[in-house]
Amino acid sequence: MNFKYYFFILLLLSIVLAQETEKSEIECSHAKSALSFITKQSIQSDSQNNYDVTFYDIDMKIDPSVKIIYGTVGVAGTIITDSTNQIDFDLSLALQVDAVKDEQGNDISFEHQSDLLSLFFYNDQLTIGKEFYFIIEYHGTPQSSGFGGFVFDNHNNDPMIWSLSEPYGARTWWPCKDTPLDKADSLDISLTVPLNLIAASNGLLVDTETDGDWTTYHWQERYPIATYLVSVAIHPYTVFYDWYKYSPSDSMRLEYYVFPDNYNNVKDNYLLTNDMIGAMAQRFSEYPFIKEKYGHAEFTWGGGMEHQTLSSMGGYSEGLIAHELAHQWWGDMVTCANFHHIWLNEGFATYSEALWYELRDNDIQSLHDEMSLNRVWSGGTIYVEDTTSVSRIFNWALTYNKASWVLHMLRHIVGDDDFFNGLREYGDRYRFKSAVTEQFQEVMEDISGMDLNYFFQRWIYGEFYPIYKVVYSQADSDLLIKLNQTQDSEVFEMPIDLRVNYHDGTNLDTVIHNTAKEEYFQIPVGNKTVTQIEIDPDNWILRWIESISLDTLENGGIIDDFILYPLYPNPFNSEVTIKFSIPKVAKVKIRIYDLEGDNIWSVTNNYNLGTHIVNWNGFDRHGNRVPSGTYLVEVSNDILVKSSKVLLLK
Template sequence: MFRQAVFWSVIVLLSGFQPQMTKAQVILGSGVDKSREKLMYFRQISAAESAEPWNYDVTSLRFDLNIDPSIDEISGSVLTAFVLTGDPAPGIRMELSTGFTVDSVLCNGLRVLFVHNGDFDLRIALPAGIQEGEHATAEVFYHGVPPMDAGFGSVGRHLHEGVPAFWTLSEPFGCRDWWPGKNDLTDKADSVDMIVHSPELYRAASNGILVGELVAGGIRTCHWKHRYPVAPYLIAVAVTNYETYSETAIVNGKPVQILNYVYPENKSAAIRQTAVTAELVELFSRFFGPYPFAAEKYGHAQFGWGGGMEHQTMSFMGRFDYEIIAHELAHQWFGDAITLNSWKDVWLNEGFATYLAGMSYEHLFDGYWWPRWKTLAIDYVTSEPGGTVYCPDTANVNRLFDSRLTYYKASLLLHMLRHIMGDEAFYQACRNYLNDPRLRFGYAGTADLKAHLEAVHGSDLSWFFDDWLYGEGYPSWHVKCTALGNYEYVAVLTQRQSHPSVSFFEMPVPVRFKGAKGDTTLIFHHTENGQSWKIQPGFMIDSVFVDPEQWLITKGNSYQIIDDTDAIKIYPNPAGSWLRIELNNTPEKIGLFDVKGRKIDVHYIIDNLGIKFDIEYLASGVYFIEIEISGKKTGSRFVKQ
């Protein structure tokens, strides 16, 4: 809770500096979609994570549910079509909250025995004769009141303008709180039918395409059909008195429908706020390949939960802030089309979604927003010295969806990989990953992404993942510049780490050197402390900035400039009508420049002390004197009062 409080206060501070916005309702940092209400989670997840192996693969699902948002109970059936992949003798196992009553189970249309008892455990006997490798169906008829106290809610209800709304939110382990099935992250159903019967006032929003809507006897039946593989936690339904409207994105010259189900009282505001969605679909399609579910739709359904949830083809939205619209859409590529094969890699989902929302500022907004996003992200990530992006403890939902680590630090890992690889290689590797037939519409983990990045990059990236994904903290750099004369320097980089888990962050470090007569940024491949480089900026350096364009997770950087080569003594400084330089030798060249590096004519006399300049006529400001003696250039700044 404390972390959240710190984070949101950063946003409030920033909002005071926002200039005229170019897009409606931009709130930096608002894209963390699952940071609310998460304390509700119980210890129940351990059952699913440590469960015995499954002996069947799901092929399709057919929900037929009675949902009246004004009452607590839901009822109906879920038919699971599957292929038996193991021994039929013990039957098959499903998970369903023991808050429900199972009325009957049909296997291949025949009534079979079942046992439903503690810890979500539903055991179903198979009829004689079903063999391993065969297709079969199991249809569970059930009714009851969904538990309201698990995960991010699993099932939620509220009143809006006095009208009840019902929704589901199964991530990460909550399917069993509203439907009987195989609650396994890594078994996608190839298709889903969602048939929902509700009082006529209401309509249901769900995955895929609305293939039928019928009102009879005061009951409205909505039939949604989704024909892409879908992980169980991405199947969802929401029911209330929705009003709808559509927008259209153009991807590869073809229209993609963006279908919105919103509360009537929010419709006009939502129309304004979601208008940016088409542009975002087109942007992400350009960088990451066409929207993955283009043959069906993308959409939003409003719900009463504080954040957002990337249900496949129909994100559920508690609010229509810009970043959360971008974030949930981004999940359709990262999370939905390719799903995690373990929650330990949840950084892949939330890191990509957060980063894509960030990079949308880079491409769709004026130049203010992208640097602000990076500043916010880096400040937030470095607000504490440790914490891993990788999440070994999947039983702790707070840790799984930690906004600083799983969202923002993960997003900046991707940003740093882009810096290391270059834009072209980074985006190509992402597209290769998304299009990999072994992964697309299936599952992946960190190793899969890493392999695709390395293939395009041409070399191993373990050093990066070891330090940044599994290690903790961030580096701070010190740059020491020692002048050699002739505007040459030795730059020495040293690094300290905020956390002892990483002994050294090997990184390409951009460093900007600035002076009155020049400005240049160089990249140092920093692999050990005390490493030095001879640099020739061609001007006198007066300031140094580490990571000027914010590619890295770093803070607390410093620099030092040592210039003992300065053979000239200049006074008075600040100067009034005259300025003297003491010299032992007569210079071959003398020049005076303003802060923009423009040469200015100046009167001077050379005497036995050195040079005396007449600067009476100079405007007030900072100037730079450059002299060359025996082929060696040196210089100094002064201020004219």
């Protein structure tokens, strides 16, 4: 889903509230009012885990003159629990259930409450492996719109009927097991509409039949599909086609259902889709629904929605087209298993916009230009804790922009080959299924051979971004760098690109592996004179640089400085760890004093650049256990002394 326009419209609205009512305001009020209606969770009852859906057959008559739908939905599935006498489907209470029947036409007793339709089998336990087929007849006016629902709208005085079911809106217009974890293997959807209207939907149009004033459009989706990706888009559309040629002898039809008055505006951009599919197929693998179609159906919502094989479009910008197309792989082919992990859909689609610009221009600068627009500085995790909040699921900063940066950073860490091979492997392993973050991580680790846990844990489950403060100094043939992460939140362990610029105009590109909030690095530079250093010069990290400065006496003199970390554990019983880090080879003394000021223990050694650990076990220099109490730990080099207190408890 992409609703840049939606926010733009909201912004406009807040500025020009008093202006006359325009189309955009109507869209917006739809979107806002939707939130209050829907039961906002994927699985409402445990008994929905008792079966696996295999097939839906949706048959729906839609009458815009009275805004009523008359539906007959067949559901096929298999019992996957030992035994049950109840099967539950999600269905909005705004719809009236008229009958539930089995395949033979026998009535099945049911209850419909709290947006849940429960079927009961009092005399007939359903046992594991049993296949079922039920038919649910219902009618009513769907009470929903915007985020998740089914809308009777108008465009140019003609009916414009559309659905948008992500995340929990499918249940507002048809009975289903409304979770992306259980895709149906296939689906039929027949839409009967007044003669002048065209009804577009998922998959292939296999049949059109006119009976009096009504026409039925019979669509078939033969690839697995999640409930929220099933859609209708109905209007007296202007339709045009294009062909995506995916081999010397095969092509797939691209279908565009556009508002007649909008045809001249959108045509050129929509026709870019052909090249985009080719470009994305190169990066991701062939278009996933190649035996069916891809296309756009315009609708009156201010954004886009990646309905499987037919995205609904409220705009025609190149970015929006690329975004919804990329979702066909990331969202539709591989779907987030639940909305905690929605970034696997939206972060991927947002990054794919930048990937398209890179491929279109054959220039990586186009990627970086786009990604610079996606930088975010807000708190909150990419992982969605509260999936009952639809606005939290679709948080623009986190779910879209920051998540796109996760992929951007990952690409640089593992390298282009492993990144795109990893994407293809992820697509293969979870093709037509659902996935969570850890499954994507596992694929990227398998392909790259790297342990990426530090990266996913910090960026997906942690907040904020690193803020770097860097001081550097040249000591003979070494460049010394002290890097601090000054953000309040915990350390971001990251490989960081470092560019060293020399006096003679040449430079050195290298990578430092930053694992602590305060750390030294030593770079051999031979007989060159360093004039300046750059951190992450090509913008591969979502970071803020506080300062990069040449060492002076005022800021501490890093050559002579060292870091003494907090003593731990403190208090201690058997052993305390003294951890320090030095910027160059140095003689370091560690002394322990009691409260009388007597030096009771010491050690002196030459240490290399880096972080070192010395343990003190609470014995004095004569091998006697010292009493409980406070001791002073003092660490010094030739220039500086630093100390810290520790409490010994016996």
